[in-house]
Amino acid sequence: MGKIIAIANQKGGVGKTTTSVNLAASLGVLEKKVLLIDADPQANATSGLGLIVEQVEVGTYQLLEHTVSAEESIVKTDSPNVDIIPAHIDLVAIEIELVDKDEREYMLKNAIAHLKSSYDYILIDCAPSLGLLTLNALTASDAVIIPIQCEYFALEGLGKLLNTVKSVQKIHNQELDIEGLLLTMYDSRLRLSNQVVEEVQKHFSDMVFETIIQRNVRLGEAPSYGESIIKYDVSSKGASNYLSLAEEIIKKNI
Template sequence: MGKIIAIANQKGGVGKTTTAVNLAAALGVLEKKVLLIDADPQANASSGLGVDIESIEQGTYQLLEHSSKASDLIISTETPNLDIIPAHIDLVAIEIELVDIENREYMLRAALEEIEDSYDYIIIDCAPSLGLLTLNALTASHSVLIPIQCEYFALEGLGKLLNTIKSVQKYHNQNLDIEGLLLTMYDSRLRLSNQVVQEVNQHFEGLTFKTIIQRNVRLSEAPSYGESIINYDASSKGSENYLSLANELLTKNA
């Protein structure tokens, strides 16, 4: 059975999609069969892997409303062993449409049952909110990975997210674990970056990944070419960081 990991943080700009895309690609390169689900209406994970989101007719929207089977929505990518279920801007409407549906928090979990055994890892890129889309992702997942940027407001909102996770564990998914906190956008020259690393490690000892994702120009450029960092520049610092994270994740789950 594949492991389902949600990449979540209701704060925007923390490196969530960058992590979803590049961790998925790194796991693929390390010969794991991976599916990336784009559950963010902005569809950045889809375009970041070269999917033309204007031409997408079916994706996560149809997956959540159960109008198409998961297996019919999968698109293969240029990255070895990596498939994607893309998103489209119409995903914005799903939260309103699911409101009156019974068991609305379980729509994604039910949709993934059919394909769960076909992959080693299923990575879900969540929207930057704690709405019904993110709730569906957390209810469907075995664990949640939380990216935290090494900046001033890093820990702001983290308490809220951890409370949401506790609530999901209590009411919807008692098997949900925290995979780990991932420090992103680290700049070793900045005292602030080092302070945040120290603070997070102090408060969340044992929960934080040893790998830290450093600020890297190549990492910022890759999405504009529709490529993961591993396809775009395999020798870059960003590529090294995400391969290190993938290895750490595999060791943890061995």
Template structure:
């Protein structure tokens, strides 16, 4: 039975896409069958895995519109055991197009139902907003992972996201769990980074992943080569961090 994890935070630049790509690749390397869904119109998860966004003919947009099945639009990547449903800038229009549809929050859930059992994990890279796209992801997901940047405004907006999750649980998806809070962009030399870690762990103790994603140059370089950190530099700190996170996710879901 596949587990669907949405990776969400309405704040931009907190490491959602980096986490989506590298956690997906790490789970793949650990011999799990993984599907990554790019649900962000910026399509960074698509290009970050070496897929030319300009040439994407069918992807998340068509899946949400139900003009193509999820199985039809899956693309295999060069990363072991990892496939992707790509995105394209046309996904921007989906919010407007779904507005007057019946059960508009359930479009992704319905589309994934036929393929859910073919994967161990399905990760959804959400857009940095709490619009219909993210709502679809949260309604389809079994759990949500929240990346939090180790910076000054880290906890700002977190309350809003947790409230959104609560209302999704109440109205659309009573089974939605919080997979965990993931601290990203950590720099051990900065006092602020350490303060944020302490603060988050104090407030959310059990909910916080033990793994902390450190700032890492190789990690920022990898997407420009269209590769996950595992393919780009398996010996880097970034690769070690994401493999550790993958182990933690697998252990948690045993």
């Protein structure tokens, strides 16, 4: 039975999409069958895996509207063992369209629950907000990974996100677990980076992944080629960080 993991943080620029794309690719090369769902209207995970966003005709929007089945919205990618349900800018409209629907928080859950038997991992790349799209992702998931960048405002907003997770647990999804807090954009030369790591590990000890994602030029370049870091430069620090994260997650879920 597969596991559904949302990658969420309402702050932008913390490495959500970078993590979604590269964790999916890393799990794929470690021979796990992975589905990545792009639930962000910016559609960066879609372009990050080599799809042309403008050409996406069926994806997360149609899935949430229930006008297509999950199977009809899945697209194969060039990454080994990785499929994607792509996004398009029209996903922006979904929050307004779902607002007066019954059970609006369960649209994604109802659409993808049966896919758990077909994949080892289903990853959901969330939008940088705590709106209805992210709520749908958290309601549909077994667990959530929270990326935190090693910068000054890192912990700002984390309390708000953890409260959202608590209220989703209480109201919509009692099974929702925190898979882990993932420290990203770490630069060992910066005192601030090291302080953030210490602070997060001190407050959240067991919840923090051992793997830390370091700042890496290649990691920043890969999306402009529509490739994961595994395909773009497997020998880079970024690739070894994400492979290490994938191994840590696999070990945790044995």
